[in-house]
Amino acid sequence: MTHETLVEVKNLNFSYGSRAILKGANMTMPRGKVIAIMGGSGSGKTTLLRLISGAVKPTVGYVKFDNQIVHTLNRNALFELRRKMGMLFQFGALFTDLSVFDNVAFQMREHTNLPESMIRDLVLMKLNAVGLRGAQHLMPVELSGGMARRVALARSIALDPMLIMYDEPFTGLDPISLSVIGNLIRRLTDALGMTSIIVTHDVQESLKIVDYVYFIADGVIAAEGTPKEVSESVIPFVHQFIHGEEDGPVPFHYPAQAYKKDLDLGEYFA
Numbered sequence: 153m154t155h156e157t158l159v160e161v162k163n164l165n166f167s168y169g170s171r172a173i174l175k176g177a178n179m180t181m182p183r184g185k186v187i188a189i190m191g192g193s194g195s196g197k198t199t200l201l202r203l204i205s206g207a208v209k210p211t212v213g214y215v216k217f218d219n220q221i222v223h224t225l226n227r228n229a230l231f232e233l234r235r236k237m238g239m240l241f242q243f244g245a246l247f248t249d250l251s252v253f254d255n256v257a258f259q260m261r262e263h264t265n266l267p268e269s270m271i272r273d274l275v276l277m278k279l280n281a282v283g284l285r286g287a288q289h290l291m292p293v294e295l296s297g298g299m300a301r302r303v304a305l306a307r308s309i310a311l312d313p314m315l316i317m318y319d320e321p322f323t324g325l326d327p328i329s330l331s332v333i334g335n336l337i338r339r340l341t342d343a344l345g346m347t348s349i350i351v352t353h354d355v356q357e358s359l360k361i362v363d364y365v366y367f368i369a370d371g372v373i374a375a376e377g378t379p380k381e382v383s384e385s386v387i388p389f390v391h392q393f394i395h396g397e398e399d400g401p402v403p404f405h406y407p408a409q410a411y412k413k414d415l416d417l418g419e420y421f422a
């Protein structure tokens with residue numbers, strides 16, 4: 153049961169205008185697992201998350217979430233489906249005029265008819281899960297970066313989602329907070345039986361906590377495997393990523409005309 157598929161990505165194609173971003177990506181994400189999506193800048197990782205949530209539609213192929221093909225759902229069905237998904241973006245984007253408690257309670261108040269006494273217990277339970285029950289009365293400005301990220305995490309699990317998608321959850325954190333957030337993602341996934349998808353450039357941190365890694369390159373899944381498999385991979389592209397080498401199959405430079413041509417100011421002085 154725990155290995156049942158929650159998200160299936162099948163022959164996924166997507167373009168922004170005439171620019172093809174995904175060209176036939178295939179992935180299987182089982183329930184209860186933590187999955188990392190890695191790839192060069194602009195390779196389409198965030199776009200993939202948007203396709204999973206139904207924010208944009210594929211040109212060919214599909215995303216199936218909890219046995220439903222996302223892009224075929226009508227507005228109401230999509231709304232229902234999104235309630236089963238939590239999203240955590242880089243800076244957490246807490247409501248600055250609401251306390252920690254009210255930030256976590258927000259979705260419960262918006263989307264359920266639960267009595268306030270039950271919301272209170274649930275909020276405290278979620279804050280306890282991220283170690284911040286004692287910070288319930290603080291305002292977002294009073295939080296450190298790592299604490300804000302944890303409140304955002306508590307908020308994203310407020311409605312007990314089946315899936316949480318994290319876009320760069322580690323960016324800008326000090327090493328201790330980074331490892332706290334990594335371990336929390338793992339622990340919450342296990343404790344709540346969710347599936348977590350992490351888009352990240354923090355290779356070493358994510359390899360410690362994920363079950364499986366997909367690498368996107370040229371619009372397809374160029375490599376995949378368990379952390380052990382990808383760490384030992386001899387595929388040059390994967391090797392470059394895992395070992396943080398600046399240049400390799402993924403070029404350091406964005407494609408450009410010859411440098412000399414850019415620097416040649418002769419035409420301006422002719």
Ligand SMILES: Nc1ncnc2c1ncn2[C@@H]1O[C@H](COP(=O)(O)OP(=O)(O)OP(=O)(O)O)[C@@H](O)[C@H]1O
Nearest residue numbers: 168169173191192193194195196197198199200351
């Ligand atoms: N709304 C949009 N309209 C047009 N092009 C877009 C749009 N959003 C993203 N793109 C382009 O699509 C490509 C993929 O973007 P995406 O954000 O999915 O990449 P990414 O892998 O998440 O990148 P990064 O790691 O740098 O965040 C990029 O080249 C980007 O410029």
